[in-house]
Amino acid sequence: MRxxxxxxxxxxxxxxxxxxxxxxxxxxxxAGTLTTVSPDTPAPTDAPRAAGVLLPGVxxxxxxxxxRAFAGLAEYRGERIDVSTETRTDASADSFWTWRDLMYRFAxxxxxxxxxxxxxxxxxxxxxxxYTAVCEFHYLHHDPQGRPYADxxxxxxxxxxxxxxxxxxxxxxxxxxxxACFGATPPRAQQRRFVTGTxxxxxxxxxxxxxxxxVGIAPHSLRAVGPRALHEVVAGLHALDPSAPVHLHIxxxxxxxxxxxxxxxxxxxxxxxxxxxxxxxxxxxxxxxLSDAERRALAASGAVAGLCPSTEANLGDGVFDAxxxxxxxxxxxxxxxxHASVDAAGELRWLExxxxxxxxxRHVLASPAHRQVADRLWLxxxxxxxxxxxxxxxxxxxxxxxxxxxLDDSGTLAGLDPPQALANHVFALAGHGAVRDVWVAGVQRVxxxxxxxxxxACARFVAARRELLxxx
Ligand SMILES: [Zn+2]
Numbered sequence: 001m002r003x004x005x006x007x008x009x010x011x012x013x014x015x016x017x018x019x020x021x022x023x024x025x026x027x028x029x030x031a032g033t034l035t036t037v038s039p040d041t042p043a044p045t046d047a048p049r050a051a052g053v054l055l056p057g058v059x060x061x062x063x064x065x066x067x068r069a070f071a072g073l074a075e076y077r078g079e080r081i082d083v084s085t086e087t088r089t090d091a092s093a094d095s096f097w098t099w100r101d102l103m104y105r106f107a108x109x110x111x112x113x114x115x116x117x118x119x120x121x122x123x124x125x126x127x128x129x130x131y132t133a134v135c136e137f138h139y140l141h142h143d144p145q146g147r148p149y150a151d152x153x154x155x156x157x158x159x160x161x162x163x164x165x166x167x168x169x170x171x172x173x174x175x176x177x178x179x180a181c182f183g184a185t186p187p188r189a190q191q192r193r194f195v196t197g198t199x200x201x202x203x204x205x206x207x208x209x210x211x212x213x214x215v216g217i218a219p220h221s222l223r224a225v226g227p228r229a230l231h232e233v234v235a236g237l238h239a240l241d242p243s244a245p246v247h248l249h250i251x252x253x254x255x256x257x258x259x260x261x262x263x264x265x266x267x268x269x270x271x272x273x274x275x276x277x278x279x280x281x282x283x284x285x286x287x288x289x290l291s292d293a294e295r296r297a298l299a300a301s302g303a304v305a306g307l308c309p310s311t312e313a314n315l316g317d318g319v320f321d322a323x324x325x326x327x328x329x330x331x332x333x334x335x336x337x338x339h340a341s342v343d344a345a346g347e348l349r350w351l352e353x354x355x356x357x358x359x360x361x362r363h364v365l366a367s368p369a370h371r372q373v374a375d376r377l378w379l380x381x382x383x384x385x386x387x388x389x390x391x392x393x394x395x396x397x398x399x400x401x402x403x404x405x406x407l408d409d410s411g412t413l414a415g416l417d418p419p420q421a422l423a424n425h426v427f428a429l430a431g432h433g434a435v436r437d438v439w440v441a442g443v444q445r446v447x448x449x450x451x452x453x454x455x456x457a458c459a460r461f462v463a464a465r466r467e468l469l470x471x472x
Contacts, residue, residue, distance in 0.1 A: 017382075059133040071338065120461070123162055132405070169389075202236040220248065221249040267294060309347050407434045408436035413425070
């Protein structure tokens, strides 16, 4: 009996880590790892051909899956109710912090089944939007009363199940959350599903590893984790797996920076770099508010700046100075975070546009080596996203996972050369991306824009969201 031939794909044009190449033949093994990436190779007669430009898939480095349940539902001006007089007054100061109160209502209500339904829909959407992997910054550990489930990893396992159903790669980052604010302030009642001891958190990480998951950890923020627990949980993780990633929220809001200064006299990134061995295993999410010295030191550390431009815009966080950070050689990647938008190309467009608005210039994030903005941003997001995922997801190269997408060449992209097609995908098709086919670990998950679960996942999602809206 003849063994199945090794899976292959030939692309007339592909974006390799070193730039655009023609006539690229890819082959991968049964583990989904690329074994051949061969440019200037004529298409073998029996190899399937990509139906358009081939790009590496983008790892999504920051996601809170449950927040997809209320994406788009907090876009109205709030009111404050005076309970004694039952009068309503306009709230002119909606902010991250008022949004967080609504987020907590969903967080307190969502069940394991609902989380799995919401996450499955989200992961299908991610695949259709050009993401091939996701890092889940997961803090909903306990039941709504704040008690551990019979399996303490129950909720994280639902995310793993959702990722496996949808076929997206996942790095699970169980979150350590202990305090309401700097200085070990006791957690609020609304935070009861998040709060764990360090050992309990490491136990969740070990359980997830036993299920075959890729696992790191996420000390939530310097607000929520004190110095000693931060040290212990990172040491505990690296005893389990020396290469596992560590993510944390760092400086999303100016108030967070001010509170940190009041606590210790240092800014968040300044404090972290002085008190933890931050290296390429670390991802600092929302490194929005940096001094020049912090920016240079973060870039030199090898850590990844986790940028979530559409969520940071949605929440009014501020603008990350990407131009200065990239000039310093810093690693970075993108995340859809609250899922205000699930669109890899859209995050990159937002990233460049925030720089243009702040500097009143164009093509801010291009470089002499990559004059096309979209080329540089796509490759940067893949490289930084791979590092933050702690996995071999670094693009179209031998030894990396076979995660790639094909742009649809049959519509308005027809007739363009490859850099023009990618630039169109990122800048000109806003909201109507051209992702046609998607492979993860060498398995095709999206065919001509469609995912096999898109109808069933959507139906389950809508039902779960209806239940949640009736509850909150
Ligand atoms: Zn976040």
